[in-house]
Amino acid sequence: MKQADLNTARMVQLLGSLAPVEGYNLSALEDVRFLRSNRPLTRTPVLYDPGIVILCQGRKRGYLGDDVYVYDAQHYLVVSLPIPFTMETDASEAEPMLAIYMRLDFQLTSELLQQVDAVHGASELPPKGMYASPMDDALRASTLRFLEAMSTPEEAQILGPSLLREIYYRMLTGAQGGSMRAALARQGHFGKVSCAIRKIHSCYHERLDVEQLAHEASMSVANFHLHFRNVTDSSPMQYLKSTRLHQARLLMLRHTMTASAAAFNVGYASASQFSREFKRFFGRTPQAEIEWMKATYALPAPAMPSIYVSSH
Known part of the structure; x- marks a missing residue:
């Protein structure tokens, strides 16, 4: 068996112990x-x-417009901006999906x-809000060392942060690391759109319009529309609506809010309009969606503190 396969098998063993229950399992590191x-x-x-997903077993597929992002034991996913997309998972009781989320x-x-x-020079690759990239041997070895350390409480606290830093370094210098570096530098049109997205996630419950968001991005409305769609594959108002609906679903799922209360909390003035748009977006009424989620998905742990709020 090749060393890469041996490393993967060991990672599956370690991660199986670190994630004993379905859903999100806490670690010694906050993030x-x-x-x-x-x-x-x-x-x-x-x-x-925004985060990194490394799968050691199983497979996920993300769909954004015409693009398909496959992340599995051979590929990891990087999300530098919160971008709404659709996702599906291949897993079973015999071979569960096992992953690290950072x-x-x-x-x-x-x-x-x-x-x-300073060492490699500024990136010349275009920034990307999301991409899947191959796991190379260096990153696989770094991930294995990280999981081994995280399996021991003392090593997790002492060595975990430095090994996490090593994983970040591997990604920033990997095959598509330049795109990640360019995205995180928040420069050019990508950086301006990032400012508007940040505004949406901090103020989605407020009254927002395209003119406000374009002003936040220091762009004309026409240019803002164009570059926002290039980054997110949606219009600014579609993105705002998606963010509100995701947040409402989280409120109903995690905090047992009624649909009308959730609608009010995310900025809807009309509960009936919220219900119509929710059903159009998720394919189910709010009540049916929450019942389906509870029956189908293991509920994640409470969200980690962030400049964004997520729906995993």
Whole structure:
């Protein structure tokens, strides 16, 4: 058996112990969760926080417009901006989906960006809000060391942060690391759209319009529309609506809010309009969606503190 296969098998063994129950398992590091799913999950709308997903077993597919992002034991996913997309999972009781989710640490990436750019030069690759990239041997070895350390409480606290930094370094210097570096640098049109997205996620419950968001991005309305769609594959108002509906679903799922209360909390003035748009977006009424989610998905742990709010 090749060394890469041996490393993967060992990672599956370690991660199986670190994620003993379905859903999100806490770790010794605030920004790291270990995930397990014992069943296939059908295609459903999701909204990830900026972060990194490394699968050791199973497969996920993300759909954004005409693009398909496959992440499995051979590929990892990077999300530098919260972009709504649809996702499905291949998993079973015999071979559960096992993954590491790392919420993006912007302070750590900022420190590494300066060091990596000083050595490698500024990235010439275009920034991407989301991409799947092959797992190379160096990243696989770093991930294995990280899981081994996280399996021991003392090593998790002492060595975990430095090994997490090593994983970030591997990604920033990997095959598509330049795109990640360019995205995190928040420059050019991508950076301006990022400012508007940040505004949406901090103020989605308020009255927002295209003119306000274009002003936040320091762009004309026409240019803002164009570049926002290039980054997110949706219009600004579609993105705002999607964000509100995802947040409402989380409120109903995690905090047992009624549909009308959730609608009010995310900025809807009309509960009936909210219900119509919710059903059009998720394919079910609010009540039916929450019942289906509870029956089908293992509920994630409470969201980690973030400049964004996620729906995993």
